[in-house]
Amino acid sequence: xxxxxxxxxxxxxxxxxxxxxxxxxxxxxxxxxxxxxxxxxxxxxxxxxxxxxxxxxxxxxxxxxxxxxxxxxxxxxxxxxxxxxxxxxxxxxxxxxxxxxxxxxxxxxxxxxxxxxxxxxxxxxxxxxxxxxxxxxxxxxxxxxxxxxxxxxxxxxxxxxxxxxxxxxxxxxxxxxxxxxxxxxxxxxxxxxxxxxxxxxxxxxxxxxxxxxxxxxxxxxxxxxxxxxxxxxxxxxxxxxxxxxxxxxxxxxxxxxxxxxxxxxxxxxxxxxxxxxxxxxxxxxxxxxxxxxxxxxxxxxxxxxxxxxxxxxxxxxxxxxxxxxxxxxxxxxxxxxxxx
Ligand SMILES: Nc1ncnc2c1ncn2[C@@H]1O[C@H](COP(=O)(O)OP(=O)(O)OP(=O)(O)O)[C@@H](O)[C@H]1O
Ligand SMILES: [Mg+2]
Numbered sequence: 001x002x003x004x005x006x007x008x009x010x011x012x013x014x015x016x017x018x019x020x021x022x023x024x025x026x027x028x029x030x031x032x033x034x035x036x037x038x039x040x041x042x043x044x045x046x047x048x049x050x051x052x053x054x055x056x057x058x059x060x061x062x063x064x065x066x067x068x069x070x071x072x073x074x075x076x077x078x079x080x081x082x083x084x085x086x087x088x089x090x091x092x093x094x095x096x097x098x099x100x101x102x103x104x105x106x107x108x109x110x111x112x113x114x115x116x117x118x119x120x121x122x123x124x125x126x127x128x129x130x131x132x133x134x135x136x137x138x139x140x141x142x143x144x145x146x147x148x149x150x151x152x153x154x155x156x157x158x159x160x161x162x163x164x165x166x167x168x169x170x171x172x173x174x175x176x177x178x179x180x181x182x183x184x185x186x187x188x189x190x191x192x193x194x195x196x197x198x199x200x201x202x203x204x205x206x207x208x209x210x211x212x213x214x215x216x217x218x219x220x221x222x223x224x225x226x227x228x229x230x231x232x233x234x235x236x237x238x239x240x241x242x243x244x245x246x247x248x249x250x251x252x253x254x255x256x257x258x259x260x261x262x263x264x265x266x267x268x269x270x271x272x273x274x275x276x277x278x279x280x281x282x283x284x285x286x287x288x289x290x291x292x293x294x295x296x297x298x299x300x301x302x303x304x305x306x307x308x309x310x311x312x313x314x315x316x317x318x319x320x321x322x323x324x325x326x327x328x329x330x331x332x333x334x335x336x337x338x339x340x
Contacts (some may be wrong), residue, residue: 005293008100012066016311026082026201030050095122102131133161135314138319149164152276153282159175159178161173198200291303
């Protein structure tokens with residue numbers, strides 16, 4: 001590997017980049033604002049500020065959907081901008097790139113991660129791919145190289161990936177299209193139905209961060225602003241924690257169902273390892289209050305909510321590039337493998 005190495009976790013809501021020897025050098029919303037279909041006016045957190053506030057000629061969009069690159073052209077523009085931000089005015093030299101990719105995707109979708117780097121403005125040495133669950137487990141501080149099985153559940157923005165790992169590889173995994181965004185949407189629609197209040201995605205997300213609790217909890221509420229569905233005028237309402245629970249619980253149970261399906265298919269020797277060490281929960285949505293309590297109640301297993309859960313994948317890429325004992329976890333993809 002070259003002296004300069006970057007690890008990239010292209011998430012649905014955020015992009016995180018790790019630089020060898022430095023740590024996380026970029027953590028921004030993975031979003032782009034384009035005016036009149038051609039002029040990029042903002043990227044990342046700055047574009048997110050414009051989200052749901054921009055006039056009709058400005059499109060503010062997320063190029064990654066359900067964990068895969070849905071809008072290649074805009075993702076390429078974003079990557080070029082983000083890397084330029086990291087390099088600053090210095091002319092970037094060649095670097096190696098390690099990219100985390102979801103496991104259950106098609107060959108074409110997988111290839112698009114590789115091609116993104118190849119087609120960027122970057123001077124590229126080697127490109128390596130790491131399966132997301134592997135990076136995730138390493139970032140969560142687990143030893144994945146031994147024959148001891150581990151279970152990791154990453155609850156992100158658009159997806160939840162449930163995986164069983166052993167001996168540096170994936171034994172079983174399941175990717176479901178449920179994550180924090182579904183919870184936000186559900187909060188939005190319940191607030192509209194119950195309070196006749198139309199709220200935006202950002203407000204729904206902030207209600208979730210303040211009140212979302214996986215078990216019915218003691219009373220709590222937040223004041224929110226939106227538009228009254230009936231009068232069309234700006235209005236303010238108090239949204240209660242039981243309303244938020246009502247909105248999110250069915251999705252939390254869908255995540256638990258996916259965990260149970262994987263547990264049922266887990267080879268018995270690995271099951272006994274999991275009884276010992278428990279389930280590791282990662283991803284930004286792992287921060288929902290009392291999530292450990294609910295999953296424990298449903299599975300009777302020990303639940304570990306990983307600290308800094310939103311960064312486990314990118315930190316795992318970091319460990320893989322810093323520790324040569326882990327280098328076998330990254331696969332090289334050779335350009336000639338691909339038909340262009
Ligand atoms: N304190 C919190 N409580 C609840 N949810 C949170 C909290 N903080 C962040 N989240 C949610 O975590 C999600 C982002 O997590 P993460 O960064 O792991 O996703 P991602 O990697 O962009 O998405 P994906 O892995 O699905 O592609 C968002 O839906 C966000 O609302
Ligand atoms: Mg993610």
